[in-house]
Amino acid sequence: MQDFILTLADLGNTNTGNIETIFAQANGFLGVRASGPVLEKNATPGSFVNGFYESNEIIYGENAYGYAKNHETMVKLFDLRTIEISLIDEMFSKLVQRELFLNMKTGILNENYVYATPSGKQIKISLESFTSHANRHVYAQKWNITALNFEGNIRVIKNAKHIAPAVDSEFDPRVREASTKLVFEKNKLTTVNSNLSLYFKFDEYNDEFELNKGQTQEFVQLYQLSRENLFLDIDYDDLKVQQEHIFQEFWDVSDIEIIGDDRLQKGIRLNLYHLFNSAGRDGKTNFAAKGLTGEGYEGHYFWDTEMYLLPFFIYTQPDIAKSLLSYRVNQLSIAKERAKELDFKGALYPWRGISGHETSAYYPAGTAQLHINGDISYAFQLYEKVTGDHEFIALARDVIYETARFWISYGFHSSRGFEIHEVTGPDEYTALVNNNYYTNKMAQNNLYYAYELAKRFDENEKESIFWQQAAKQMYFGYDNKRKITQQDDSFLSKEPWDFDETPLQNYPLLLHYHPMKIYKHQVLKQADTLLAHMLFAEDIEQMARDCDFYEPLTTHDSSLSRAVHGVIASRLGRDKQAYSFFSDSAIMDLADIQGNAAHGIHAANMGGSWLGLVYGFAGLHFTSEGELAFENHLPREIQAIKFKIKYKNEIKEVFFEQKGK
């Protein structure tokens, strides 16, 4: 049980912003940062509603045809945490003590604070709170306020404040400032440009009461936020019981035990906890790159969902997986419009955004990442394969057809095969290249899957022949001399990056070098070819050669990189390296390895840590006969692991001990 409790002592960085993120609570609809009840300097309190965004026109230094038109920014909403607490003539302004106990097992956060007045009167504030998973519109709090060393009249004002989005002064401040406008009307707020409404119902608290020394005053507060003006009667204790029950059900299937390493155990549980909390459940919202825990990446959804988060959900919480995939089904018409705007057939999903419209303002590292189409198709296919839910795929299959149509229209047949030019792969340190290996692999898979569905449903007969043909003839560059997979047509002819001459403070490179300097060198931000190898079991020797070549060129400047390298290392029997990558991935936010957890969790990496353990250490794979199989790659640093997966409605328990034991 103890290893389900997260305290401040577990954190690698106890800066205010970091605490707010790591202890943030969310339920897929609503997220609340865990800021202290008395506002601190550097605090960034606020709440978020999944998919609730404001849009603002993108201003380009130089515009061109087909560029994304609007920014979308998840709105930073009410501060539901700050209270004003005072005596008649003194404020409790000085923080004396802070304790947080996040019970990940139940999704309930307990906090204790001691604040003092300038003259030394101390008060204790205990807060129990949770974002309800039983009623996702509710954030529930129970307060206990105790006079520690005095008696007197205490005044408490607790009214949720609207918070303006923070201004990022480094990059395009004007655009961000413009996004703060909200129109309030009774219990409703509306965004100006995106014209989205949100209703709220708050129990405002504004009271004065007398406390004797040691006496405690208790009160409950319930905040409700909804896209509809419809609120149910709710009861704190009922919701709390339900919360515990729902979390129990979650952990029953999704938990991972890492025996013999408390730190990693806590890290992975924190990751799974946040994955469960921030995933959209309604088919209209998805999983933001930073979940519902912070403003980073403007609350946008990326390929992170399909390639880093969905495996976890597909294998352990298939209903959530289905919701996340439904989001893409609902976006299909917008994706078709986008392809048409760009003069291509089929559908092109946006690289980033919330509504389904492309919002990437730098297309070489945005729209050009066409692999998003293949990523989405891959996730549907994996969902079907693992859950056996053919009904859903029957309903959703247009997603697969339309993305396949896009590839046929965007690519072309040459004497070398079917080629796809002018794309950017996952590795954003190379852009606008031809025949990116990962992209071509994903497109190929997309086309085969579309062909298979067309066969199964006996439709698109003529077209599907072209899909099959393009998939069969897909071009993959290969260096015959060095026997290395080419990341793209030009990568191997680039100049090597001079790592020896790169000072440590110049990482991540993207903040210290112009894109031209980065793009023209052999240097990677993150796994690219190796990610494809992780998905499509590659011959082990080939994988080893590619890993030997690409790993030393990889900066891991992206938080999406380490987990994949970890899985590859496991498969190659490079246990020590696998352990190292996995460790970084498991405790990335717990230890604040990326240094910016204050902006929100690194959700994709959290999903990646599950991959590292399940795909990596436990070697989950499909045999050539299509059978699910495992393989023990447990590094010697870990005694044993234990977890469950759901496969075609059956729960399978997996337990691996140290090899040799």
Add this chain to the structure above:
Amino acid sequence: MQDFILTLADLGNTNTGNIETIFAQANGFLGVRASGPVLEKNATPGSFVNGFYESNEIIYGENAYGYAKNHETMVKLFDLRTIEISLIDEMFSKLVQRELFLNMKTGILNENYVYATPSGKQIKISLESFTSHANRHVYAQKWNITALNFEGNIRVIKNAKHIAPAVDSEFDPRVREASTKLVFEKNKLTTVNSNLSLYFKFDEYNDEFELNKGQTQEFVQLYQLSRENLFLDIDYDDLKVQQEHIFQEFWDVSDIEIIGDDRLQKGIRLNLYHLFNSAGRDGKTNFAAKGLTGEGYEGHYFWDTEMYLLPFFIYTQPDIAKSLLSYRVNQLSIAKERAKELDFKGALYPWRGISGHETSAYYPAGTAQLHINGDISYAFQLYEKVTGDHEFIALARDVIYETARFWISYGFHSSRGFEIHEVTGPDEYTALVNNNYYTNKMAQNNLYYAYELAKRFDENEKESIFWQQAAKQMYFGYDNKRKITQQDDSFLSKEPWDFDETPLQNYPLLLHYHPMKIYKHQVLKQADTLLAHMLFAEDIEQMARDCDFYEPLTTHDSSLSRAVHGVIASRLGRDKQAYSFFSDSAIMDLADIQGNAAHGIHAANMGGSWLGLVYGFAGLHFTSEGELAFENHLPREIQAIKFKIKYKNEIKEVFFEQKGK
């Protein structure tokens, strides 16, 4: 003489904006658009001072390290043309007649207008005006106002108005709007951000006079604008005599006679006239892409100067050429800073701008056009070769060294040779490629020239060995099968553009297709490899094969394209095609072939028309022994041509008749 007079009948498009551009007057410092004296609908009057710009921070949808920081916009200044003319109770608001006579021989514009009141009273306004080349701070006007069919008291108010820059509503309107603020203080105006000042001295006219029927009132107005608060006494008639003298001297050397084709004759003269008018003379200003005749391209200087305009000036007006090159000498320190910012050695000149700082907000078609460095070096070298002015080069040689240093730092040695990656060539329909042929050629030439100067001046000994080595080993891609020069490493492997399926209204492509769609196809905006062939005499058969391959893929969406294709066609003996390209180039603005002359002249094309005739029809070239030589490529449509060039201080007259005559 008649063929020096330009009238409205010569114009292919007599829309207001077009007239304002074509009849605009300028003297290298000051430019005035030829708007009518009574303000018309759609009029875009205004004046410009070369190099007088406002800067505004560039807002990026997504910013990154090393991006250009500020826009620079040539300020649209006073309307020096509009007057208010009225009777006590009626305005002369209706334009009845308009005649313009631009005497290109003298640089003096004569205009006659008849305006009517609503009741039919008609007044004639005759205006003689010029932007003085003797005193470049002066714009001089002589007005004659005649009552045609009435008598009465006429009121004339003539006070220069400040004009706000037009808002381009399609692209980044906010940025443009921000550029309108000017601070006025007595006879001085100052820009807010760039903090540049301009002094002015105007004879304001505000008078009432009585005219009998047929009677004429004359008055002279002198406008003076200067960067310093220093104005000389001036006299209209003196300035007019000097103007005629200066223009006489210009035409004495720079005129081209095209015998037997009045239309082309007028076209080429108009081009030479504008080239003479808009070139900066002070070493601190240059030649804007639209001269001083309009706001297009924000008044920016580009490589247009070095590659399209300087040949004309070098061969006929070397003093102007020297001024334009001095501008680059003065910018060298900024160009060195820029290279350093991008983490390279040497100097990198800006792709576009006024102050010398990079202002291109889309680096793939901006900063990535590194060939600007080679273009500048080429122009210095040509200047030296043609004028023999070694003294200037001795002073300016750091420009050549520093640009050479940049190439060494940006490129790298591989097993294929010296390679230059991640660049954009002149053809902006392909971007961020490796080993663009034109770029590598220009870099090679730059390196050789630097090596030669180092030898001559006995300096940079060790370094210059690397320059020579990189130049010698410069890599050029070649398709051995088809025997075609590769535009870049990937061009020949791209998908061909489907010209048959491209509707005419979809040109220029850049306005109708996303860059990714354009970049991934074999389609050119303008001459790229062929421009290199024009400069570096390529084997004629190679040139023919390359022309056969690249010409059909070229849209000529850039106004810089046709002239070069014309020269190539001449050299290949494809006279008919050469004539067609030359014709388009000679009358591009006269006939408004690009459809946007209203935004200002296409200066580079004007220089290009000189190239078409001198490099093309007259076959100017250097023999392998380095001797200047000509070759008759006159197409049958043209009877004869006659022109002069200056070569090493000697004037050479060239006369070519129809071949066979």
